[in-house]
Amino acid sequence: MTKQQGRVEVLSPAGNLPSLKAAVENGADAVYFGFRNATNARNFEGLNFNEDEAARGIEFAHKHGVKANVTLNTYPQADNPDIWYKTVDLAARLKADAIILANISLLDYCHKNYPQLPIHLSVQASASNYEAINFFKRHFGITRVILPRVLTVPEIRALREKTDVELEVFAFGGLCVMAEGRCYLSSYTTGVSPNIEGVCSPARAVRFENMGERLRTRLGGVLIAEYGKGEEAAYPTICKGRYHANGQLYHVMEEPSSLNILEMIPQVIEAGVVCLKIEGRQRTKSYVATVTKVMREAVDAYYQDPKGFRVKGSWLRTLNATSEGTTYTLGTYEEAWQ
Numbered sequence: 001m002t003k004q005q006g007r008v009e010v011l012s013p014a015g016n017l018p019s020l021k022a023a024v025e026n027g028a029d030a031v032y033f034g035f036r037n038a039t040n041a042r043n044f045e046g047l048n049f050n051e052d053e054a055a056r057g058i059e060f061a062h063k064h065g066v067k068a069n070v071t072l073n074t075y076p077q078a079d080n081p082d083i084w085y086k087t088v089d090l091a092a093r094l095k096a097d098a099i100i101l102a103n104i105s106l107l108d109y110c111h112k113n114y115p116q117l118p119i120h121l122s123v124q125a126s127a128s129n130y131e132a133i134n135f136f137k138r139h140f141g142i143t144r145v146i147l148p149r150v151l152t153v154p155e156i157r158a159l160r161e162k163t164d165v166e167l168e169v170f171a172f173g174g175l176c177v178m179a180e181g182r183c184y185l186s187s188y189t190t191g192v193s194p195n196i197e198g199v200c201s202p203a204r205a206v207r208f209e210n211m212g213e214r215l216r217t218r219l220g221g222v223l224i225a226e227y228g229k230g231e232e233a234a235y236p237t238i239c240k241g242r243y244h245a246n247g248q249l250y251h252v253m254e255e256p257s258s259l260n261i262l263e264m265i266p267q268v269i270e271a272g273v274v275c276l277k278i279e280g281r282q283r284t285k286s287y288v289a290t291v292t293k294v295m296r297e298a299v300d301a302y303y304q305d306p307k308g309f310r311v312k313g314s315w316l317r318t319l320n321a322t323s324e325g326t327t328y329t330l331g332t333y334e335e336a337w338q
C-alpha cells in the first residue's frame with residue numbers, strides 16, 4: 001500500500017520486528033524505531049533493533065510501500081560519543097527514509113555527511129516556535145519537526161504560516177509532563193533518564209509490593225503510589241506518583257492518562273500537519289496493531305467525508321483497552337490558554 005499523495009501520514013511505533021510488521025499490516029504509512037543502545041529514548045531492556053533486524057524491518061516496510069524512520073534522539077556524552085555518530089552512519093547505510101535527531105552536533109554531522117538523508121527534528125529538541133524551527137532548517141536542513149506536546153491547534157495553525165518545514169504531531173499514547181527533552185526526574189531514583197541513557201523508570205528499578213489488600217509501587221526503592229483493592233496500578237514514574245502534599249494524598253504532578261486526539265482529527269489535519277504519530281515503542285505488538293488500525297480507519301473516514309467525520313464508539317472501546325491509566329485527554333490541543 002502506498003500513501004495517497006497529500007494525505008496526512010499515520011506513523012506507528014516499532015519496539016521490535018514483530019511490532020514493525022504489525023504496524024505495516026494494520027495500515028501505517030510509516031514506522032519509527034531505534035537501535036538497541038542508549039541512542040534512542042526508549043532504551044528499555046528487550047526492546048529495539050540490531051543492524052540485521054533493522055535491515056529486515058526497512059526491507060519489509062519498503063516492500064509494502066511504507067516508510068521506515070530511525071530514531072536517534074538522545075544526547076551524546078563526552079566520554080563516549082562514538083556510538084551516536086556510528087548510528088547516524090548506520091541509518092544512512094541502511095537507507096532509512098528519515099532520521100530523527102535532537103542534538104546539534106548530530107544534526108550537523110548528518111547534514112554534512114548524508115545530505116540525501118531527510119532529517120526530522122525530534123520532539124526532544126523542544127522546537128515549539130517558528131524561529132527555532134526555521135533555525136534548524138537553515139543550519140541543518142531539517143525537513144520535518146515533531147512538535148512538542150505543548151501547543152494548541154491555533155498555535156499549530158499559526159506555525160504553519162511561518163515555516164515550510166513539515167509538522168508532525170503526537171496523536172495517541174502516553175504523556176509526559178516534562179518540557180520535552182528536559183526531564184531528569186527518573187535519574188533521582190534510578191540513576192538514568194531519557195535524555196542520556198534513553199530510558200525513564202527502567203523496569204529493573206520497578207517494584208510492585210503486595211501488602212495484602214493494598215499494592216505499593218516503588219521506583220529505585222522510593223514509594224511512588226499505594227493502591228487499594230480494585231484500583232488500577234499505573235507503571236511507577238515519578239511524575240505520575242501519588243504523594244502526600246498539603247495534607248492530601250493525590251497525583252501532585254500528573255494523573256496517569258493517555259493522549260487521544262481522535263475527536264480532533266479534522267482540526268489537527270486542517271491546521272496543516274503532515275503526520276499523526278502514535279507513541280509507544282515500549283508497548284506490545286498488539287497495542288501497535290490495535291492503535292494503528294483504529295488511527296488508519298479514522299484518518300480514512302476523515303478523507304471520505306471531512307465534514308461528516310464522527311468518532312465511532314467502536315474505535316473508543318478498542319482504544320480504551322490499550323489505555324495507560326484510566327483516562328484520556330486531548331492534551332494541549334484543545335486548551336484555550338496561549
Ligand code: SF4
Pocket residue numbers: 175176177178183184185186194200201237238239240
Ligand atoms: S518522569 Fe514522567 S515526565 Fe519525566 S520523562 Fe519520565 S514519564 Fe516523562
